[in-house]
Each structure stands twice: as structure tokens, then as C-alpha cells.
Amino acid sequence: xxxxxxxxxxxxxxxxxxxxxxxxxxxxxxxxxxxxxxxxxxxxxxxxxxxxxxxxxxxxxxxxxxxxxxxxxxxxxxxxxxxxxxxxxxxxxxxxxxxxxxxxxxxxxxxxxxxxxxxxxxxxxxxxxxxxxxxxxxxxxxxxxxxxxxxxxxxxxxxxxxxxxxxxxxxxxxxxxxxxxxxxxxxxxxxxxxxxxxxxxxxxxxxxxxxxxxxxxxxxxxxxxxxxxxxxxxxxxxxxxxxxxxxxxxxxxxxxxxxxxxxxxxxxxxxxxxxxxxxxxxxxxxxxxxxxxxxxxxxxxxxxxxxxxxxxxxxxxxxxxx
Amino acid sequence: xxxxxxxxxxxxxxxxxxxxxxxxxxxxxxxxxxxxxxxxxxxxxxxxxxxxxxxxxxxxxxxxxxxxxxxxxxxxxxxxxxxxxxxxxxxxxxxxxxxxxxxxxxxxxxxxxxxxxxxxxxxxxxxxxxxxxxxxxxxxxxxxxxxxxxxxxxxxxxxxxxxxxxxx
Numbered sequence: 001x002x003x004x005x006x007x008x009x010x011x012x013x014x015x016x017x018x019x020x021x022x023x024x025x026x027x028x029x030x031x032x033x034x035x036x037x038x039x040x041x042x043x044x045x046x047x048x049x050x051x052x053x054x055x056x057x058x059x060x061x062x063x064x065x066x067x068x069x070x071x072x073x074x075x076x077x078x079x080x081x082x083x084x085x086x087x088x089x090x091x092x093x094x095x096x097x098x099x100x101x102x103x104x105x106x107x108x109x110x111x112x113x114x115x116x117x118x119x120x121x122x123x124x125x126x127x128x129x130x131x132x133x134x135x136x137x138x139x140x141x142x143x144x145x146x147x148x149x150x151x152x153x154x155x156x157x158x159x160x161x162x163x164x165x166x167x168x169x170x171x172x173x174x175x176x177x178x179x180x181x182x183x184x185x186x187x188x189x190x191x192x193x194x195x196x197x198x199x200x201x202x203x204x205x206x207x208x209x210x211x212x213x214x215x216x217x218x219x220x221x222x223x224x225x226x227x228x229x230x231x232x233x234x235x236x237x238x239x240x241x242x243x244x245x246x247x248x249x250x251x252x253x254x255x256x257x258x259x260x261x262x263x264x265x266x267x268x269x270x271x272x273x274x275x276x277x278x279x280x281x282x283x284x285x286x287x288x289x290x291x292x293x294x295x296x297x298x299x300x301x302x303x304x305x306x307x308x309x310x311x312x313x314x315x316x317x318x319x320x321x322x
Numbered sequence: 323x324x325x326x327x328x329x330x331x332x333x334x335x336x337x338x339x340x341x342x343x344x345x346x347x348x349x350x351x352x353x354x355x356x357x358x359x360x361x362x363x364x365x366x367x368x369x370x371x372x373x374x375x376x377x378x379x380x381x382x383x384x385x386x387x388x389x390x391x392x393x394x395x396x397x398x399x400x401x402x403x404x405x406x407x408x409x410x411x412x413x414x415x416x417x418x419x420x421x422x423x424x425x426x427x428x429x430x431x432x433x434x435x436x437x438x439x440x441x442x443x444x445x446x447x448x449x450x451x452x453x454x455x456x457x458x459x460x461x462x463x464x465x466x467x468x469x470x471x472x473x474x475x476x477x478x479x480x481x482x483x484x485x486x487x488x489x490x
């Protein structure tokens with residue numbers, strides 16, 4: 001049997017995902033029944049039973065979303081622990097590239113979480129109204145998300161069952177390092193230009209949010225996330241590691257760096273998640289959710305402050321930049 | 323008035339970002355893979371780290387193993403290792419005029435199909451193949467080298483490495 005599957009973390013992870021998928025499958029079947037028979041105007045016993053079932057479905061989904069939210073960092077933690085048995089890997093960066101399913105899996109997981117977040121907001125709006133105006137749309141939305149969750153579950157199984165522990169993988173310094181001095185940054189950028197774009201995109205996002213340019217703020221947050229990713233890997237990360245040659249998005253998730261990577265990537269993913277959610281709510285449902293509005297500028301601000309703090313503290317401690 | 327000011331700020335921010343991007347795109351920093359306008363269709367003399375290998379992206383700093391592919395319209399692609407050329411040609415099909423390699427024994431530019439290849443050289447990517455002008459005992463042709471490269475029978479394979487290094 002594949003040794004990867006015998007790892008405690010992988011067992012816990014796959015078992016949790018399997019249980020969740022079982023619940024989701026149940027939820028999916030209930031959704032189809034609800035979509036077929038739902039008639040809010042009817043005063044029949046069946047309709048009252050369906051309303052109770054819809055409440056059960058929402059509870060299952062909310063429970064699943066909370067667990068899923070925890071399982072994303074746990075998935076990354078599992079990758080990190082696997083670096084002990086996958087030859088060549090020094091952190092999760094090598095493990096995720098152990099086969100071709102790793103990166104698509106991480107991407108699908110992130111997209112699913114954003115979509116589930118939109119579902120939660122839609123559900124909240126639905127509950128606030130007396131006549132469940134968004135019931136059908138939120139249930140169809142869940143059916144669509146279920147398809148994606150099925151793909152994710154399939155990728156989970158394919159990824160963990162097909163990690164070959166006899167095949168060496170490349171470590172993060174090869175994947176993200178400047179091999180042979182080549183510039184790994186996009187558009188021929190140098191570090192200074194990258195930082196300029198990072199801070200400019202942050203200010204742009206802020207102005208777009210404050211001036212209520214809703215649709216444009218979606219472009220703003222995606223632009224910000226793009227430059228933020230490169231800035232963390234190729235600049236801010238070096239201050240977290242206190243080593244100018246160490247460029248990796250995964251190592252910062254380890255205990256040597258006080259697990260700060262979870263906060264860094266959590267804030268960035270959270271910024272995208274909240275802003276996309278806010279835009280969808282305002283554009284498609286003409287609803288402005290106060291909490292989302294507040295978080296949409298707060299999370300990017302905290303992200304920028306956290307990253308900049310590492311540079312500032314390093315400079316104050318050592319009197320030089322890296 | 324407030325709306326006008328916000329639009330001015332937004333315009334300035336987007337403008338600044340575009341300027342930075344244009345400056346970056348126009349700079350010499352970053353990747354340089356192709357030389358355009360090699361009308362003489364002869365091998366180009368380059369400096370170490372001036373160009374990057376089109377296949378593996380590494381900066382080319384060992385010029386002894388350099389390979390140059392010249393297309394019919396004068397574009398020149400650079401490779402740090404003959405193995406990289408073989409791999410690159412599997413996925414790219416340019417109109418090739420000529421392909422030159424530097425020989426490690428005589429340091430001459432010769433077309434890749436007119437030289438022999440040793441299998442035990444310390445080539446930049448570690449495949450072990452390098453061009454030689456004078457045929458040695460273990461020298462192989464370009465076609466054979468290509469075949470071995472695509473089969474993965476290079477110094478990267480521990481079995482092949484042991485076999486080759488045990489040969490006298």
C-alpha cells in the first residue's frame with residue numbers, strides 16, 4: 001500500500017473529506033427533491049415538510065463549510081508533513097508538484113471556498129426575508145458547487161494515491177529560486193517595480209472600494225492578488241525567512257516561522273473571497289452586506305501591514321535591507 | 323467635485339501602474355531568449371549570462387557547450403546544452419536554417435549533424451552529451467544522441483551513469 005496513505009495526516013484528511021462528501025451527496029439528493037417539489041405559496045403538508053428539509057440542508061451545508069474552511073489549511077499542513085517522506089521535498093512546494101493533480105487540486109479548493117462563501121451570504125439574505133426569495137437560486141447554486149466539490153474529491157483521491165515516494169521531486173529553491181540567475185518575475189519586472197505595482201494596486205483597490213465602484217473593484221482585487229502573490233514569494237518572504245535567497249510560498253507555513261504563512265495567505269485569500277462575494281451580492285442581487293463592505297477594505301489593509309511589518313522590523317533590528 | 327477627484331486619483335493610479343509595467347517591459351532585465359535579425363545566418367558571439375536557454379530557462383554562462391539554432395528568417399535561439407535543443411525541438415517546429423554547436427575539443431562552431439558526441443561530458447544540464455570534432459572511441463552521431471536523449475538514457479539515469487563511468 002502507498003506509504004503516503006498510511007500517514008496519519010493523510011488518513012485524517014481523506015477520512016474527513018470522505019465523510020463530508022457523504023453528507024454533501026445526501027444534501028445534493030435533498031436539493032434535487034426540493035427543487036422539484038418546492039412551492040412556497042402552497043399550504044400543504046408536503047410543502048411544510050420541504051421547508052423543514054431545506055432548513056436541514058442549510059444546516060448541513062453550513063456545517064460542511066465550516067469544516068471545509070478548516071480543511072484547507074489542514075491540507076496545506078498535510079503537504080508540509082509529507083515532505084518528510086517524499087524524497088527531495090523540503091516543504092509543501094515540492095510535494096504539491098509530486099504529480100500533476102496537486103496544483104489543480106489547490107486551485108479547485110480555493111475556488112470552491114470562494115463559491116461556498118457566496119452561497120453563505122446568499123443564504124443569509126434569503127433567511128432575512130420572510131418568503132425565501134433566493135431559495136431556488138441558492139439551491140441551484142449549491143447543485144453547481146456540488147459538481148465542483150465532486151471534482152475536488154476525485155482530485156483529492158487521485159492526488160494522494162498517486163504520490164510516488166520513490167521518485168524525487170524538486171525542492172522550493174529549484175521551483176521558485178532564480179535558477180541560473182534567470183528573472184522569475186512576470187513582465188521583466190525587477191523587485192522595485194514589483195513593489196511599486198503591489199502598493200499601487202493596493203491603493204487602487206482601496207479607492208475603488210471607498211468610491212463604491214463595485215465592478216471595477218473586482219478587477220482591482222484580482223490585480224492586487226496577482227502582484228501580492230509575487231511580492232510575498234519574491235520579496236516579503238525573504239524577510240520572513242531572513243534570507244535573501246529563500247523564495248518559497250510554503251516554507252513560511254512551518255513552525256520555524258511561527259506558522260505566519262497561514263495568516264499571510266489566509267488574509268490574501270480572504271481579501272479575494274470577501275471582495276468577490278461583495279461584488280456578486282451587489283451586482284446580481286443588489287444587496288449591500290455591511291460586514292462584507294467592512295472586511296473588503298480591512299483584510300487587504302491587514303495583509304499589506306503584516307507584510308510591510310516584516311520588512312520594517314528587519315530594518316529596525318539590523319539597520320539594513322536584505 | 324468629490325466624484326471628479328476620485329476619478330482623477332483612479333486615473334493617476336492606473337496611469338502610474340501602466341508606466342511601471344511599460345518601463346519593465348522595455349528594460350533589459352529579465353528573460354532574453356531570442357536574437358532577431360541574424361541576417362548572415364552565422365553563429366553569434368554572446369557574453370556569459372546575456373541570453374537564456376529556450377528550453378530550461380537558465381542563464382547561459384558556459385559558452386563551451388552553447389548551441390545556436392538559426393531560423394530561415396534570422397531568429398537565433400540559444401541552448402546551454404545539446405540535450406535542451408533535442409527536448410525543445412520535440413515541442414517546437416520552427417523553419418530551421420542551420421543549427422550550430424560549439425565543440426568542446428576544438429572550440430569551433432560546427433553544424434550539429436556534422437560532429438560527434440561524447441556521452442560523459444560535464445554538460446551544464448548534466449545529460450552528459452557534448453559535441454566533439456574528433457571522433458573518439460565512444461563517440462556517437464547526432465541521430466543516436468537524439469535517440470538516447472529522448473529515451474532518457476543520459477547521465478541523469480543512475481544505471482546509465484554507472485555503465486558509462488565503468489567504461490575505460
